[in-house]
Amino acid sequence: MSSMKDKLLLVLYHDVILLLLTWHCGGQSQMIGPTQPLIAMTGDDIILPCQLEPARDAVDLTVEWSRRDLKPRFVHLKRDDAEHMTQNSLYSKRTSLSFNKLKCGDISLKLSKVQVSDAGMYNCLVPEIGAETGMELVVGSVSSVVMEISKVTNEIFFKCKSNGWYPEPQVFWLNSQGNQITAESTNSAKGSDGLYTISSTVTVNKRQTYSFTCRVQQKSINQTEEGHIHVSADFFLIQCNPAVQITINVAVCLILIVTTVLLIWKRGQKKTKIRIHDEDENELHQTEMEEKLQRECEEKKRLEDELQNNEEDLKHVRQTIEKLMEQRTCLKNQREKLNTLIQEDKTEMKEAVKKEKETPLLDKEKKMNRRGDKKTNLEKRTEVHEELLKMTEKLMEETENIIIQMTERKGKLEKDKEQIIKHLREKQRNERDSEETVRETSEKI
Structure with a gap:
């Protein structure tokens, strides 16, 4: 009986200790x-x-x-x-x-x-x-991707570069089907500011159309930037005929213009981030107000820089549209010239056939070889002119499409400019209000 009582007291003692510990720890x-x-x-x-x-x-x-x-x-x-x-x-x-x-x-x-x-x-x-x-x-830290293209004989070098990344990113090349391809070389360098610059190169040498995407990504911060470039098979054409050389030069100019447009469009995708601070003015300390004023000044400076960049982009787009209009006029003139040459070829062909029928039988045998060669040359020349006409019409169509895209881009830049000016005026008003609040707070202190 005594042993049973001791055991009961021991259990109660442990329960009390446990409750005390639980109460003490619960308030921590x-x-x-x-x-x-x-x-x-x-x-x-x-x-x-x-x-x-x-x-x-x-x-x-x-x-x-x-x-x-x-x-x-x-x-x-x-x-x-x-x-x-x-x-x-x-x-x-x-x-x-x-x-x-x-x-x-x-x-x-x-x-x-x-x-x-x-x-x-x-x-x-x-x-x-x-x-x-x-x-x-x-x-x-992330940055946009810049694409470059260069040509040596029958090889084309595609290079993409991006500055200002942290942590160090990875770069991938993708073809038009979205499949990954191997780069010739990839380099990464860390600058004095702690940010990384990465560049990569791909080389091709076949005469066909290419579309590539350069993707720079950093998985730990879940950030990805891409650059795109397209080169048609016409870029590789090399002919001795002056008319063909003109067409090649026009095609190269169009490709460079398209590349420039893509770079401008990519940079234009960087949208304005405006931070709004809604704090109780009665509880603001003078130091906090001075910091807020400094932020307003920096934000205003950023908007001014962005407005300047927008105006530069808008100016460049307008210049590009003017050059494209000139290219279109040049192509129209070339098309008219080729139509004239084709018409002359057909006229000469008809005359050659007519003379062949009118020539006496004895003379016909003597001049057969010479006229046959002339007829063959006329047929080849006609084929060349017709092929050039097709290429010219194709380039005119592409030029029209680019003019439409650039005109739309111009309209978007003008709207962005209006928004930036609106936000800049708002920041200027906020800056004046902040300066007044700082003065009032200083007088109260």
Whole structure:
């Protein structure tokens, strides 16, 4: 009976201890952070999430954001209800905590204007309660692909190049069916700014039509850029006849123009990203307002640069349309000339046949060989002129199509220009408003 009683007391003792431990641990806050790496592009703003669970007021707590691979290691430090400037100089004026969010236990860090050097492992720590979590930030940078073409005898060299990537990307060549092909050479170099430049070359030597795609991609940041190029079989034609040489020169000019148009179109795909900050003006500190003013100035400068690039593209497109109109006129003249030559060939052929019928039988045998050669030459010359006429008409059709595409491109650039001017005026108004707010805040302080 006594033994049974001892066992019951021992069980009750363990239950009490377990309840005490559960109660004590249940009041301890934990840190919740992301389980997957965060991805940001250079120049963007990003939030590094960090949350106390269960939520509690963290305004009076010490908050440490750090990277162990840096010296000094602090990215951002808040202590004694004040944010200290003992952080690493790489993050100067680029980090901030939200006072309102701190009241709810949200100690997420805002990192502005992300740089390549910001990539790494970040640690979020509240020393008073021992709550800590870590996360990885992956920084990426991308750039458009530039295509180049050159010809030596019967070989064509296709080259694609792209500057300003991070991390180091991969490059692939695809044919018109989307199948991957092997490149002649691929080179990658890292610049002083930490960004990669990659280039790759493919060589072909058969006289046929080619369409290639150069794809540059970085899987870890899920970014892909492509460049496309098309070369028709006419690019390889080499004839001694002056009329054929004219056609070849026109074809080469058209190919170079199409390549230039594609490059302009690709760069034009880079759309304007406008960031709108909606914050409570009554709780803004003077330093935050100065930073906002600086951002407005930089955004205005970016829009001014983009407007300049748009005007340059628009000017180039207009010049291209003028050159295409000249090419079309040249082709029309060449077509008329070829029609005249074909008509003359047919007239000479009729005269040769007529003379052959009128020639006496005795003379006919003597002149048979000479007239046969002349007739054969006329037939060959007619075939050459007719073939040139077909090529000229084909080039005229392609020229018309390109003129239509360039005209549509011109209209799009003009609309983009109107939008950029609209946003630029809006930024100028915001800049004036921010300057006024800074002055008012300074007077109150």
